[in-house]
Amino acid sequence: MAYSDKVLDHYNNPRNVGSFDKSDPNVGTGMVGAPECGDVMKLQVKVNPATGVIEDAKFKTFGCGSAIASSSLATEWLRGKTVDEALAIKNTDIVNELSLPPVKIHCSVLAEDAIKAAIDDYKKKTEKVETSVQAQA
Amino acid sequence: MKFYDALGLEPKLALDSDDVKKRFYDRSRQWHPDRFSRASSEEKQRSEEMTAVLNDAFRALRDPVTRAEYFLRESGLELSKDAPPELLEEVFDLNMALEELRGGDESARPQLAAAQERFTGMLGDADASLAEYFTNYDEKPDRAVLDEIHATLNRRRYVSNLVREVEKELNVHSAN
Structure with a gap:
């Protein structure tokens, strides 16, 4: 099966591969x-707590070219978005941008799930901090 | 359930594999198309259909995993493909080690060998749990047990893919 040029580009030159310290609040x-x-x-997303803007995003994916391209594209899109804007990214946006064929749509779903899971994790962390701050007050 | 009916079995999850095999052979002989060479065309067709169903039934029911998958589908459960979240962290590390070994870093080998052993053990545990759930459900059909079986099947499928992957890499890159 032929990959689209955009998938190949992300696959050969994946953006933002790497990781952050996941214990960072x-x-x-x-x-x-x-x-x-x-x-x-x-x-992973790194959020500026004052503005709620995602300053940086990184990924590491083990999987097929479409899965790598989907997550690479996702990190590009995430940078500069607010947390709420990030949650509005839909897998169909990724499908359209990368021209993914029907058999590879699950890769874009995986990327959307990963975004939601990352934001969810960040939100949980900030809630925890707020509760512990309130508890101290 | 069609496959159980074909072999004259009650729809139970726990089955004796020797009994399943014997029923399959007996019935296959009984319905063998050679025995219907002089029969009417309807009977010939019936014999061919039965032979086909028996083959499918035996393939599905002889193995506990495929049997459980069939049973769940027939019970109206849609088999989901969710990855077991409790394993993801470990799977990620495993993939990192696989990548290192592929890149020629031999220091990843002991970690992979240990992971292979651990995941193979998990397959055995999953099989043991399935056997237990089968008996429980056969005694007292409870939807919650079917859900447990479903989750165990998902985990088992995921782990068995991993084991295959690790085995392949360890063999391809085996030290001289």
Whole structure:
């Protein structure tokens, strides 16, 4: 099956590969996987707590070219977005941008799940901090 | 359930594999198309259909995993493909080690060998749990047990893919 040029570009030159310290309170980590193909995707966001803007995003994906491209594209899109804007990213946006064929749509779903999981993790962390601050007050 | 009916079995999860095999052979002989060479065309067709169903039934029911998958589908459960979240962290590390070994870093080998052993053990545990759930459900059909079986099947499928992957890499890059 032929990959689109955009998939190939992300696959050959993946953006933002790497990781942040997941114990950093400003970092949200999303880890998702698909049992059929054994893909695992880790996506992290680093949020500016004052503005709620995602300043940086990194990923590492083990999986097919489409899974790597989907998560690479996701990190590009995440940078500069607020946490709420990030949650509005839909897998169909990724499908359209990368021209993914129907059999690879699950890769874009995985990327959307990873974004949601990362934001969710970040939100949980900030809630915890707020509660402990209130408890101290 | 069609496959159980074909072999004259009650729809139970726990089955004796020797009994399943014997029923399959007996019935296959009984319905063998050679025995219907002089029969009417309807009977011939019936014999071919039965032979096909028996083959499918035996393939599905002889193995506990495929049997449970069939049973769940027939019970109206849609088999989900969610990855077990409690394993993801470990799977990620495992993939990192696989990548290192592929890149020629031999220091990843002991970690992979240990992971292979651990995941193979998990397969054995999953099989033991399945056997236990089968008996429980057969005694007292409870939807919650079917959900447990479903989760165990998902975990088992995921882990068995991993084991295959690790075995392949350890063999391809085996030290001389």
